[in-house]
Amino acid sequence: MKETQLLKGVLEGLILSIIKKRSVYGYELIQIMRHYGFTTIIGGTIYPILQKLEKQGCISGRTLPSPDGPDRKYFFITEKGEEQLASFIEQWRSLNVKVNRILEDKKGSAQSDGK
Amino acid sequence: MANKEVNELIKRNNELRELLTPENKAYYEKILLYMRTYGIFYDDLEIEQHLMVILQDLLEAQKHGESAESFFGKNPKEMMDEMKKQLDRPSWKNIFNISGLFFIISSFFELVGSFSAPVFKFNLFTILFNGLFSIFLVYVIFKVLHRGIYFERPWPKFVKFLVIWLSASAIFAVFVLFHALAPKQGEVTIRSPYDWLFTLVVLIAVTIYVFFKRKKEYYGSFVFVALMGLFGIFWRLPQTKTIVEEGVLHQTLIILNIVLPLAAYILVERFVIRKSGE
Numbered sequence: 001m002k003e004t005q006l007l008k009g010v011l012e013g014l015i016l017s018i019i020k021k022r023s024v025y026g027y028e029l030i031q032i033m034r035h036y037g038f039t040t041i042i043g044g045t046i047y048p049i050l051q052k053l054e055k056q057g058c059i060s061g062r063t064l065p066s067p068d069g070p071d072r073k074y075f076f077i078t079e080k081g082e083e084q085l086a087s088f089i090e091q092w093r094s095l096n097v098k099v100n101r102i103l104e105d106k107k108g109s110a111q112s113d114g115k
Numbered sequence: 116m117a118n119k120e121v122n123e124l125i126k127r128n129n130e131l132r133e134l135l136t137p138e139n140k141a142y143y144e145k146i147l148l149y150m151r152t153y154g155i156f157y158d159d160l161e162i163e164q165h166l167m168v169i170l171q172d173l174l175e176a177q178k179h180g181e182s183a184e185s186f187f188g189k190n191p192k193e194m195m196d197e198m199k200k201q202l203d204r205p206s207w208k209n210i211f212n213i214s215g216l217f218f219i220i221s222s223f224f225e226l227v228g229s230f231s232a233p234v235f236k237f238n239l240f241t242i243l244f245n246g247l248f249s250i251f252l253v254y255v256i257f258k259v260l261h262r263g264i265y266f267e268r269p270w271p272k273f274v275k276f277l278v279i280w281l282s283a284s285a286i287f288a289v290f291v292l293f294h295a296l297a298p299k300q301g302e303v304t305i306r307s308p309y310d311w312l313f314t315l316v317v318l319i320a321v322t323i324y325v326f327f328k329r330k331k332e333y334y335g336s337f338v339f340v341a342l343m344g345l346f347g348i349f350w351r352l353p354q355t356k357t358i359v360e361e362g363v364l365h366q367t368l369i370i371l372n373i374v375l376p377l378a379a380y381i382l383v384e385r386f387v388i389r390k391s392g393e
Contacts, residue, residue, distance in 0.1 A: 027172040030186075043172065044188035048197040051165065055201055061168075069175065070131055073168045 007038075011049055013088030016081050019059055025072040026050065050075065058084050124163040131170055135177065142183035143173055145264055146191055150198075152261035155213055155254055156205035165198065192265040217253055218246035226317070227340050230347030231372050235310035240301035244293045252286065311351035318344040331391060335384035342376040 018024065018032055026046065033041045053059045058081035061073045077085070128147075135143060146169065150162050169187075176186040187194065222242045229237045270278075305313055318341065325337045346368075349355050359365045 025172070026168055027175040027186075030172075042188035043169070043176075043186050044191055044194035047165070047169065047194055048201065051198055051201050069178070070127075070171050072171050072175075073164075 008045075010092070011045070012053060013085060013092060015046070015049060015053065016058060016077060016085040016088065019075050020077045020082065020085060023074045023076045025074050027072075029075075053081065056080070056084075121159045121163050124160075124167055128163070128167060128170060131174060134174060135183075139173060139177055139183040142187075142191070143170060146187075146195065149192065149195055149261065149264045152257050152264070153199050153202065154205065154261075155257050156210045158203055158205070158209065161203060214250050217250045221246045221249035227343050230314055230343045231350055233350075234304060235306075235313070235347075235351070236302055236304040238294075238297040238299075238301045239303060240297040241293050243301075244297065245290065248289060248293070307351060308353075311348045314344050314347045314351070318348075331387045334387055335380045338383045339376045339380040342379055343372075346372045346376075 014033070015029065018029060024032065026043065029050075030041055030043060030046055033046075050059070054061055054075070057078055059075045060078055061075050063071050063073045066072045132140060132143065132147075147166055150166055153162065173183055173186060176183070222245065225242050225245055226237060229235055321337065321340055321344075325333050349368075350372075359368055
């Protein structure tokens with residue numbers, strides 16, 4: 001399976017998490033993601049997600065002048081975004097536990113107790 | 116207000132785009148065309164804002180030695196189709212405004228066409244059909260352009276030419292048919308002296324409008340309308356129409372009436388385009 005496909009649902013949460021730490025603009029966001037190891041991330045994946053999050057009111061954009069070049073649109077997290085992020089973290093942790101339980105169960109010892 | 120913001124963004128976009136390398140510019144301009152032709156009824160401001168963000172980031176990527184293709188991916192169409200789904204639905208107000216605008220422009224030029232006809236008359240049905248057909252036409256042209264941007268047809272050149280030529284002829288034929296077949300009940304005739312008075316009023320109104328708007332895009336059409344109007348007044352004004360009733364001069368003037376407005380339109384448009392290119 002292509003990594004991006006598996007990722008799509010998760011990316012929203014990750015982007016919120018990055019933006020929560022500090023406001024970023026599009027290019028910067030992509031560089032941060034790549035820095036964390038998501039080396040295949042491209043603008044084509046990120047822009048629709050940013051647009052969606054902004055539409056939902058989870059982030060808000062503001063155009064600010066940049067010291068070296070044209071203005072940039074910085075994204076800030078909103079209250080709604082914080083809530084969304086908290087619920088993402090919760091879901092992710094619970095999913096993570098379950099997924100690991102299955103993947104690390106080498107013997108397949110967990111039997112269904114079908115009667 | 117929103118309109119002014121859109122114009123600012125377009126102007127800024129034109130400036131910034133010049134900073135792109137040739138390959139990046141070609142890549143970005145496809146994105147630009149594709150997004151601007153999403154549909155005629157979408158909110159321009161929203162689209163221009165997205166285009167600006169993408170351009171700013173592309174410039175930054177370029178500065179760091181990354182090409183547009185490696186930054187956005189090989190399939191920008193997929194990205195934009197995804198974004199289109201999330202655009203605000205076109206509002207009824209927008210649909211009404213834009214359709215109305217095309218309707219008015221189409222009706223206006225129908226009227227201008229009658230300025231120098233032997234009898235000043237127009238058909239209300241023709242105006243209605245023309246208006247509706249113009250809206251439909253613009254809608255279809257947007258769709259065709261939009262589809263064509265990322266769809267390379269393997270057709271030979273002459274086939275492309277033939278398709279364009281045939282479509283243009285068909286469109287022209289439809290307009291001619293509207294004229295020929297419109298029910299006579301819709302005909303409105305303006306008799307002397309109201310014919311030249313009406314032309315004069317339209318001419319003055321248009322001049323004032325263009326003078327205050329000061330938009331380069333209007334100049335070509337304005338010269339066309341002004342010349343058509345002046346010829347119209349010349350043919351109808353009792354003092355001038357008797358000057359050249361018959362003879363070679365009369366025929367020369369008719370030909371000038373047909374050629375001059377169009378020629379002036381083309382010249383002015385070329386001049387404006389060259390000026391804005393500098």
